[in-house]
Amino acid sequence: MDKFELKLDQAARAAWLSYVGGRTQDEIASQLGVSRPGVQRLLALARQEGLVKVHIDHPLANCMVMSEAIVQRFGLDFCDVVPADPDAGDGDVHYLAVAGAERLARYLDRSDPLTLSLGTGRAIRAMVEALSRIDRPQHRFVSLVGNVARDGSSNRYDGVMVLADKTGAERFLLPAPVVASSLEEKQALQGQRLFQAVAEVARQAEAAFVGVGRIDRRATLFQDHFISEMELEELLGLDAVGELLGWPMNQAGEVIDCSITRRVTSLPLGMLRGQSLVALAAGRDKGPAILAALRGGWLKGLVTDESAARYITESENF
Amino acid sequence: MDKFELKLDQAARAAWLSYVGGRTQDEIASQLGVSRPGVQRLLALARQEGLVKVHIDHPLANCMVMSEAIVQRFGLDFCDVVPADPDAGDGDVHYLAVAGAERLARYLDRSDPLTLSLGTGRAIRAMVEALSRIDRPQHRFVSLVGNVARDGSSNRYDGVMVLADKTGAERFLLPAPVVASSLEEKQALQGQRLFQAVAEVARQAEAAFVGVGRIDRRATLFQDHFISEMELEELLGLDAVGELLGWPMNQAGEVIDCSITRRVTSLPLGMLRGQSLVALAAGRDKGPAILAALRGGWLKGLVTDESAARYITESENF
DNA sequence: TCTCTAGATGATCAAATGATCGACCCGAAT
DNA sequence: ATTCGGGTCGATCATTTGATCATCTAGAGA
Numbered sequence: 141m142d143k144f145e146l147k148l149d150q151a152a153r154a155a156w157l158s159y160v161g162g163r164t165q166d167e168i169a170s171q172l173g174v175s176r177p178g179v180q181r182l183l184a185l186a187r188q189e190g191l192v193k194v195h196i197d198h199p200l201a202n203c204m205v206m207s208e209a210i211v212q213r214f215g216l217d218f219c220d221v222v223p224a225d226p227d228a229g230d231g232d233v234h235y236l237a238v239a240g241a242e243r244l245a246r247y248l249d250r251s252d253p254l255t256l257s258l259g260t261g262r263a264i265r266a267m268v269e270a271l272s273r274i275d276r277p278q279h280r281f282v283s284l285v286g287n288v289a290r291d292g293s294s295n296r297y298d299g300v301m302v303l304a305d306k307t308g309a310e311r312f313l314l315p316a317p318v319v320a321s322s323l324e325e326k327q328a329l330q331g332q333r334l335f336q337a338v339a340e341v342a343r344q345a346e347a348a349f350v351g352v353g354r355i356d357r358r359a360t361l362f363q364d365h366f367i368s369e370m371e372l373e374e375l376l377g378l379d380a381v382g383e384l385l386g387w388p389m390n391q392a393g394e395v396i397d398c399s400i401t402r403r404v405t406s407l408p409l410g411m412l413r414g415q416s417l418v419a420l421a422a423g424r425d426k427g428p429a430i431l432a433a434l435r436g437g438w439l440k441g442l443v444t445d446e447s448a449a450r451y452i453t454e455s456e457n458f
Numbered sequence: 459m460d461k462f463e464l465k466l467d468q469a470a471r472a473a474w475l476s477y478v479g480g481r482t483q484d485e486i487a488s489q490l491g492v493s494r495p496g497v498q499r500l501l502a503l504a505r506q507e508g509l510v511k512v513h514i515d516h517p518l519a520n521c522m523v524m525s526e527a528i529v530q531r532f533g534l535d536f537c538d539v540v541p542a543d544p545d546a547g548d549g550d551v552h553y554l555a556v557a558g559a560e561r562l563a564r565y566l567d568r569s570d571p572l573t574l575s576l577g578t579g580r581a582i583r584a585m586v587e588a589l590s591r592i593d594r595p596q597h598r599f600v601s602l603v604g605n606v607a608r609d610g611s612s613n614r615y616d617g618v619m620v621l622a623d624k625t626g627a628e629r630f631l632l633p634a635p636v637v638a639s640s641l642e643e644k645q646a647l648q649g650q651r652l653f654q655a656v657a658e659v660a661r662q663a664e665a666a667f668v669g670v671g672r673i674d675r676r677a678t679l680f681q682d683h684f685i686s687e688m689e690l691e692e693l694l695g696l697d698a699v700g701e702l703l704g705w706p707m708n709q710a711g712e713v714i715d716c717s718i719t720r721r722v723t724s725l726p727l728g729m730l731r732g733q734s735l736v737a738l739a740a741g742r743d744k745g746p747a748i749l750a751a752l753r754g755g756w757l758k759g760l761v762t763d764e765s766a767a768r769y770i771t772e773s774e775n776f
Numbered sequence: 777t778c779t780c781t782a783g784a785t786g787a788t789c790a791a792a793t794g795a796t797c798g799a800c801c802c803g804a805a806t
Numbered sequence: 807a808t809t810c811g812g813g814t815c816g817a818t819c820a821t822t823t824g825a826t827c828a829t830c831t832a833g834a835g836a
Contacts, residue, residue: 149541152516159512160519161526164792171536173564175816180794186514193513194477196504198470201478208479218489223467246491482822493786498824 147182148189154179155186159194199223206449210442213456214434217416217441218243224446236422237266240349240443243418244271247347248307253278257342257412258299259385260285261351261360263420268299271306279309282341284348285385285406286316299349312338316405318366318386326403342407345415347440352421354429355380355388371400382429384409384419384438391428393436409438416440427451465500466507472497473504517541524767528760531774532752535734536561537760539767554740555584558667558761561736562589565665566625571596575660575730576617577703578603579669579678581738586617589624597627600659602666603703603724604634617667630656634723636684636704644721660725663733665758670739671701672747679704689718700747702727702737702756709746711754727756734758745769 150172157168158179165179172179186192195201203221210219220243222235244267247254258264258281287298304311315334320326329335342348353360355375361383362372378396380388385406388396395401395409417438421430422445431452433439444452468490475486476497483497490497504510513519521539528537538561540553562585565572576582576599605616622629633652638644647653671678673693679701680690696714698706703724706714713719713727735756739748740763749770751757762770 148516149518152514152518153522155516156514156519156522160514160522166792173560176793177795177816178814181814184794191514191516193515195511195513196470196474196478196509197511198466198473198509200467200470201474204471204474204478242491484822494823495786495825496784499784502824 147185148191150174151182151186151189152191154182155192158183159192203446203449206446206453209453210434210449214437214439216434216439219442219444219449221449222422222443222445233263233266233422234270236263236420236443236445237270240264240267240418240420241270241272243441243443244268244349245274248274248276248279251278253280255280255282255341255345257282257284257345257348257415258303259283259348259350260287260298261353261420263351263422264299264349265302267349267420268303268306271303273306276307276309279307280312280341281307281309282312282338282345283314284342284350284412286314286318288315288317312341314338314342314405314407318361318404318406319371319400320403320405323402326405329405339407343411347416347418348412349418349420350385352419352426352429352433353383353386354426355382358425359383361386367400374398375400382426382432384433389429389432389436391432391435393432393434393438395436412438418443420444422448424448424451427455431455465503466509468492469500469504469507470509472500473510476501477510521764521767524764524771527771528752528767532755532757534752534760535758537762537767540740540761540763551581551584551740552588554581554738554761554763555588558582558585558736558738559588561759561761562586562667563592566592566594566597569596571598573598573600573659573663575600575602575663575666575733576621577601577666577668578605578616579671579738581669581740582617582667583620585667585738586621586624589621592625594625594627597625598630598659599625599627600630600656600663601632602660602668602730604632604636606633606635630659632656632660632723632725636679636722636724637689637718638721638723641720644723647723657725661729665734665736666730667736667738668703670737670744670747670751671704672744673698673700673706676743677701685718692716693718700744700750702751707747707750707754709750709753711750711752711756713754730756736761738762740766742766742769745773749773 154168154172157163157171158165165176169176169179200223203223207219207221210216220239222239240263247256256279260283281300281304283298283300298313300311300313315332316329320329355361357372359372361367362369366386375388375396375398378398379390380396381391382389386404387406387409388401390396418441419430419433419439420443424447427448430442430444430448434442434452472486472490475481475489476483483494487494487497518541521541525537525539528534538557540557558581565574574597578601599618599621601616601618616631618629618631634647638647673679675690677690679685680687684704693706693714693716696716697708698714699709700707704722705724705727706719708714736759737748737751737757738761742765745766748760748762748766752760752770
């Protein structure tokens, strides 16, 4: 197959002239003495044979690679990976917040009425704070998670209030703790007209922005007293690795059925199947939790950072 | 200028999606949430800032770089650089011959009558031999250099005969030695009607394919007995480094005026100014001679190899 | 507060590119 | 010698890309 070698030689020449030299295919055609479609074919060959290596010389290049891989593997609509900020401290979610805010703004820009639902968490809160003020009185925002802790205090991280303030939109808060103290309390809460009304609005939401929670001693769920230490131990015993809206999941992303699950008041994940569920979560520590959410197939979009993305791509053997 | 950093980030993203991901600008636009012209600008920025590195993974890549540099530096119409063949021996001109033959074929393909002139040398001979047979009776080929040695033998490397045979074209040979033994002999030769007729045909040629000769003990001019040892010494004393059609040149490419020059019967180089003078020469040893021809501005095209091209690009500080 | 300027933005069009399709050529088998 | 199949080549068209220009916005200065 000496013929093939010659073709490759010429393909390399064409590729060089095109990609490095920046010539048009017409110029290359006359320089190489072939027709324009011929150059076309040579370039296709060069790419196909891997003669052309493109490298993007920017920290984001890695992020894009992982983003692409994650989108493909888990069938997402998008995955934004923000670079790891070397200056940032441990809990810094600024980059993540900005990236999330951009996604959020894409929805808000629309002029026709829109219903969006929000979860809780530092990331969600930071996202809405990173958003610039924009007048959108036609929109509606609704919380997917109760914003009252077991001790009666309000959830510090609820984003709906801030977002509605910034946009002048309507707000719907879920008047409940994330986890009821008993099955009866949960049923009583869910029986309230107000609760049902809010749930109905959430059902109509087009997209949902949620955080992803870890299940360990540093879990927000535990630190904010939504669950007790004993309950945490129970979850850990059942191999819970993360939670979405308070619903604990195992490694495979299946919601764990246990005493706590039965008392969670958040809207069921299945309800969001038809919506665009977008998760915001960053940091290698959150990796297992994010991966679980992905494996469960719950997510349509993900905004994360380089270290979490690396954990994910390294765990799933791509 | 934090604004600029953000732009660059996005430019990197766009570049990645475009060059690595192979998306269209429309897809990138919707993914990044900017307009299509916006993506355009981002990509332009990415290229301008050198974020995009393209590497052609083929031995020819180097050649193309040098080719480009030589074309630019010496204002050529083209410069083909063939890769150094690791298998090839010292005097192997096969690649060179094939590359030259391709250039030659580009001329021959034409259906309207064409007059081409040829110099001598191994490379020229190999070129016409590498050419595939093609019927072109309408063309005319003429030699620019006498094909008779001082001892009366015919020049082994004359290409016109072979070429005319292969194409069925008319042939015009210069009935003279390259270097006449005296000024009188030269004038006598040039006075011949036959000589003048051939010269006139050469004058009408559209392009000329010539070799480049070294001036040293291994010079073809000397080894084929066109000049004597004493004459060689004289040329070396005058800093001759190469020759075109028997005309010796110094490093700057100026034709050296000396006793030998005055007896050279080849057609004067100046006559070829309006034509496309294409030189074929390869090998690092020929570097100085080729460089001289280039510096003299005699050439419109060059077919050479990697080692000679390297010598040239390294000598001229690009 | 108004106006001016510089830069960004999006509509529009020309150029370049990729892809399809029919024509053609060469080699092989009958 | 002829015909068939595989592969290549170039004309043509739809898509994509690059560039220009008018418009708009933000910010500075009067």
